[in-house]
Amino acid sequence: MKRKKLRIDRILYCLIFFILLIFLIKFSINFTYNLILFNGVKKNEIITINKSEVKVWKKTVNYIHENMENVTIKHKKNYITISSNDFKNGLKLDTKIYNKTINEKIFSNQKTYYIENNELIKKSSKLKIKVPRYLYKHNYVDIYVKNKNGYELYEKSLKVTDKYVLFKTNKKYDSYYICYIYLDNISSSSKVNVNVNEEKKLKITLNPTNPTSKELVYEYDKKIISFENNTIKGLKKGSTNLVIKSKNDKTKAIVNVVVKEKTKSVSKEKEEVKEEKYETTVKDGITYVDGIMIVNKTYSLPKSYNPGGLTEEFMDAFYEMQSAARLDNVDLFVASGFRSYEYQVDLYDKYVSEDGKDAADRYSARPGYSEHQTGLAADINAADSSFEDTPEAIWLDENCYKYGFIIRFPKGKEEYTGYKYEPWHLRYVGKDIASKIHNAGKNISLEEYYGLESKYKD
Ligand SMILES: [Zn+2]
Structure with missing residues (x-):
């Protein structure tokens, strides 16, 4: 009888220890989770942010610790406080960031649903899918949904905005799948000068680097240049546009190739810099020059x-x-x-x-x-x-x-x-x-x- 009681006690102790351990682990996870997106704090300022509104940005917090002395970040049940008496090396906070309107905007990523390893984590009628990192900028994707018949195309050519793809759905599917990754743009030099019989390797970069279709086609005046293995060879004096097109996506790059007879003019180089033209593109109302x-x-x-x-x-x-x-x-x-x-x-x-x-x-x-x-x-x-x-x-x-x-x-x-x-x-x-x-x-x-x-x- 005595023995048995002791054993129950031991089990109880173990249980309590175990529960405490879980709490500890949970607490430490919370602690690292609650990093904050902000630009700094004013002297003596205490900021209170609801935990539910906090979006994580690890680097920023490291940065604050590095730069500010005596910073206190208190993690409480539903919020975090940040305070300091000395911000001489710190960042100034634009408190406006935290006013209601902007706050909502910045932290609107709450309750979003995202794909990780092509698996949907949660379901919702309004979906915001986080896309892989290489797709963050100016890309379009096709979304596939999984139902009992397998995957079917749900929506074509959705724009990736600020790391997410947003779309509405009234049905619940098992999972969503980004299938086709569009080649968003091809970049290369806008202008290449080459002498007759000289070869120049052309650097062509695809964005994103791994679109579904990497196939490119090239158009140019075959009398003026030859183009093989990304290498331009000057054949005859003149100029031609080397057009690099995607075979399956609507994007292209144009390289103006000027072929010259070899000369030894010193001032030539200066001239060339002046006449260099830069590619201008307008995308979604934003102008890019030379990228x-x-x-x-x-x-x-x-x-x-x-x-x-x-x-x-x-x-x-x-x-x-x-x-x-x-x-x-x-x-x-x-x-x-x-x-x-x-x-x-x-x-x-x-x-x-x-x-x-x-x-x-x-x-x-x-x-x-x-x-x-x-x-x-x-x-x-x-x-x-x-x-x-x-x-x-x-x-x-x-x-x-x-x-x-x-x-x-x-x-x-x-x-x-x-x-x-x-x-x-x-x-x-x-x-x-x-x-x-x-x-x-x-x-x-x-x-x-x-x-x-x-x-x-x-
Ligand atoms: Zn400025």
């Missing part, structure tokens, strides 16, 4: 364009630059990053009421015309003239191109950019293009480099 999204006083973004924050490519490049700057004792942080269309409406209206329209247009963009809406631009450390000539400003001016950034509104270039000098406003364009612009000359603006205009219509 770069263009936003200025001439080229705007649709109201609905919202990447939800600074893009991953921006942040990755920024972290790299920040680490490098730190080695030179320069502290960099994002003072103002992504701004939605709605946010810019408020900001611009405020400036107009303070300074008048003409003055406001020189330093603030009208809604839809702000690069901050791209998620590829940010104001670093400060956004006023006090930043000029600081060690940080000098460092950025000398080094930012190495990490893929350009000073978007260089000194003395208002007639091209439409904006006063802003040493703090960086735009991510990628290392390749940033270097090219940097090498093109001191303070060359994006507008000058690509021969673009930046003027409001009125």
Whole structure:
């Protein structure tokens, strides 16, 4: 009898221990889950965010820990608090991000349903399917549904918006399946110069890299060039367009090939740079030149364009630059990053009421015309003239191109950019293009480099 009782006790202890362990594991899972998407916090500010509204972005939190001292993030049952007494190295929070309207927008990914490994996790009448990473940008997919007869085509050519495909359904299916991945675009040099009998390898990139059909067809003047194994060979003096088309999808790239007789002119190279033409494409109301999204006083973004924050490519490049700057004792942080269309409406209206329209247009963009809406631009450390000539400003001016950034509104270039000098406003364009612009000359603006205009219509 005594023995038996002891055994029950042991089992009880084990059970309690086990339950505690489960709680502990659960707690720690919650803890890592509750990372926050935001741009920083103001001094002494305590932010309360409902747990249900929180969308996770791990990198951001790492970033805060790295940059802010004495940050307290408290995880409570239904919400998180973030507080600090010292944010001198931190990020400034645009509290507006958390006002009701924008908040809803940013965190509207709640209760969404997504596919992982082609399996639907939950069912709903309004589906938002998270697509694989390589499909994040400008792609179309076909959705298949599974019913008792197997898979059937549900909807063709659905647009991927902000990492998701949205569609409505009244029926419940066992699973949804992304079947056909469209080749969204082909990119290659817009212009190639080649001498007679010279061979040049052409780099052709497909986006996404693994579309369902990779088959390409090529059209060109066979008297002027030959084209095999992605290699152009000049045959005769002249020029031809090498058209690279997808066999099954509606996309193509055009490469202007100029074949020249070999000459030894020194000034030739300079001429060629000048005559280089860049491919301009307009997609979903957004203009791209040389693959770069263009936003200025001439080229705007649709109201609905919202990447939800600074893009991953921006942040990755920024972290790299920040680490490098730190080695030179320069502290960099994002003072103002992504701004939605709605946010810019408020900001611009405020400036107009303070300074008048003409003055406001020189330093603030009208809604839809702000690069901050791209998620590829940010104001670093400060956004006023006090930043000029600081060690940080000098460092950025000398080094930012190495990490893929350009000073978007260089000194003395208002007639091209439409904006006063802003040493703090960086735009991510990628290392390749940033270097090219940097090498093109001191303070060359994006507008000058690509021969673009930046003027409001009125
Ligand atoms: Zn800015």
